[in-house]
Amino acid sequence: MIMGANISKEFFEELDEKQIQQCGIDLKVGSISKLKGTGCIDYSNKDRILPEYIKIFDSEKDEYIDLEPGIYIVKVADKMSIPENMAGFAYPRSTLIRMGATLYTAVHDPGYVGFPAYALHVINPLRIKKYARIAQVVFIATKDSNGTYEGIYKE
Numbered sequence: 001m002i003m004g005a006n007i008s009k010e011f012f013e014e015l016d017e018k019q020i021q022q023c024g025i026d027l028k029v030g031s032i033s034k035l036k037g038t039g040c041i042d043y044s045n046k047d048r049i050l051p052e053y054i055k056i057f058d059s060e061k062d063e064y065i066d067l068e069p070g071i072y073i074v075k076v077a078d079k080m081s082i083p084e085n086m087a088g089f090a091y092p093r094s095t096l097i098r099m100g101a102t103l104y105t106a107v108h109d110p111g112y113v114g115f116p117a118y119a120l121h122v123i124n125p126l127r128i129k130k131y132a133r134i135a136q137v138v139f140i141a142t143k144d145s146n147g148t149y150e151g152i153y154k155e
């Protein structure tokens, strides 16, 4: 069952009323980075290499950024703490899609605490203003989870 926003709003430290949707929470842009260099993904994570992130926008100090078509990494400004019996799934806002851009997102694990990062695919040139609401995350109850999140993407 998807949690209503009256439950999932409790998974965040600070939220504005505008972010609280019906069954999800809108997430704001924190920073935007370009990618530089080659990543490496393997089976064991022993040889995992993330490309360099070059920050080009920070909602704390910049008003807006005009993005050309390409791939960027967006770090969201909202910290979530997912209970151990829930998982989160983030989607692009429909408004973003209607502008010719989208997000690529993965599973948010039970027990994850932090500010997620998503890939932003800009297809049509796009202006992003500070703290723009860009994604919506929904939470679903899990049954018999195998522990809680213990990976490297904390904070």
Ligand SMILES: O=c1ccn([C@H]2C[C@H](O)[C@@H](COP(=O)(O)OP(=O)(O)OP(=O)(O)O)O2)c(=O)[nH]1
Residues within 6 Å of the ligand: 104, 105, 106, 107, 108, 109, 110, 112, 115, 116, 117, 118, 149, 150, 151, 152, 153
């Ligand atoms: O699009 C997403 C989806 C999830 N997360 C956060 C929450 C999630 O719990 C965590 C780890 O995601 P995942 O389990 O996919 O990471 P991994 O690639 O398997 O690496 P690790 O096992 O080291 O965590 O990253 C993101 O930042 N972006």
